[in-house]
Amino acid sequence: MPQPPDPNIFQKHNHRSCRSSGMKEARAFCKAQGLRLTPVRARVLEILLESHKALGAYDILARLKEDNLGSQPPVVYRALEFLVGNGFAHKLERLNAFAACCQPDAAHEPMFLICQNCRKVAETPLQPIGREIDRAAADLGFAVVSRMVEVTGTCPTCQAGT
Amino acid sequence: MPQPPDPNIFQKHNHRSCRSSGMKEARAFCKAQGLRLTPVRARVLEILLESHKALGAYDILARLKEDNLGSQPPVVYRALEFLVGNGFAHKLERLNAFAACCQPDAAHEPMFLICQNCRKVAETPLQPIGREIDRAAADLGFAVVSRMVEVTGTCPTCQAGT
DNA sequence: GCCTGTGTTGTTATAACATTACATTACCTA
């Protein structure tokens, strides 16, 4: 079973292109699915893609205001709901924050690696660990609906910076 | 390596004794460690043990008020900080809520099974899954500090209740 | 063209979760 290429955002990469390709993929996906990537939604996704970092809803809202795209909390929460619901972004429960998804495709189920120092967030496939989790749950008679794995620690860059 | 017995709170059990033994263990542990299980802290732990459920800080606070033990948020948050810090309770990040720990011992590292229907929370050992998580993180050069696994779904009782 | 339904956005208000800061009290111990 071929895994998709696993973009390690902790490695040096051409961020400008990674960001614009993220937007391009999103637009294509929305067109294909009949989803509307409106200006607010597109801008929120762009803001998230710009940093690879976990951003709070109110941080995002502040940037939207600068662009005169909505100024009240529901604006950003609705956009985030759309992005998360369609796989373009994820919520990081530990931080009450949001990050863009690196591989917006419905099927993937990631675990998250959150750098405590710089707040950068990487995704890596949860499988096959997810199946182990399901097995452990089944041992207690628990029927799994969704799994959340969030790991905190230090990213390679911040380790090097000592 | 003998695992500790894994109390499955989803199974029928003598809850009154499970609750009082929880308090007894906590008192013994505090005595041994020179920790002060003050009235507020003890009552918060008791409230958590009473339900096996995830309770929000303000739910707990409401019950404290009934007992005339503090009425302002810092009271409950300080008690929770003590309980979580010393392994008597856990925070469930997904719910912004708290639950009593079933095996208050420093070494254990649990994953959580949260019933979406009744909010009951069970713990089960994270190992050996934790080591798999560490390996996946190491593949990206990430140094793990802490792991969080929270699974939502349906507990056996709620499955049966259809 | 224009009506109508559905989806999106604007706006106000408020709910829910959490912390800061400082005053006061309790407890230990020397």
Place this chain on the structure above:
DNA sequence: TAGGTAATGTAATGTTATAACAACACAGGC
């Protein structure tokens, strides 16, 4: 029993998130 440390009381505020409803935008049928 004086003095230090830990815990609690209290007011104020900060942060995260949603409810409710009005206004607008766009697509499809007439």
